[in-house]
Amino acid sequence: MKIAILNGPNLNLLGKREPEIYGNLTFEAYLSDLKSKFPEISFTYFQSNIEGELIDQLHAYGFSYDGIILNAGAYTHTSIGIGDAVKGITTPVIEVHISNTFSREEFRHQSYISPNAKGVIIGFGLQSYELAIQSFL
Template structure:
């Protein structure tokens, strides 16, 4: 099984940014834990702060991978383009959020991604990614 974990803006700051919300691990440290826990899965990881690069990555792998786990960060609430890119590919996508977006500012309650994904995992910290992986098994 081949999965892409695709992270959006500011998620490169995990481990440093608001640790009370996002925790103290970097994503790279967490990814090593996932690789050890799921040795039969081939993981690719990509992070970008640029909307167009996220769309390009979805187009690149969206017809050949077994699944995509997407945390689009703030683009979740603003990007019709990312939502349309997901609609245009055949690889199933799980939308993931580390924090409970519904317990935060009201603008975070809207997702342009959700209508086009297989499922959503929200609010379980980094464990949200593991739950998304489980959905593909």
């Protein structure tokens, strides 16, 4: 099974940025744990602060992978282009968020991804990614 994990803007700062919301663990350390926990899965990981690069990756994996886990960060709430890219591919996408976006600012309550995602997992910290993986299994 092949799963791509795509992280959007500022998620490269996990472990440093607002640890009270996002925790102290880097995503790379967490990914290493996921690879150990799910050795039967071939993971591809990509992070970018650039909207178009995330769209390019959705196109690249969106017809040949078994699943995509997408945390588009703030682009979730602003990017019609990412929402359209999710709609345009055949690989199922799970939208994840580390924090509970509904307990935060009002603008974070809107998602352009959710209407085209297989599902949405919000607010379980980094465990949100593991829950998404389990949905593909």
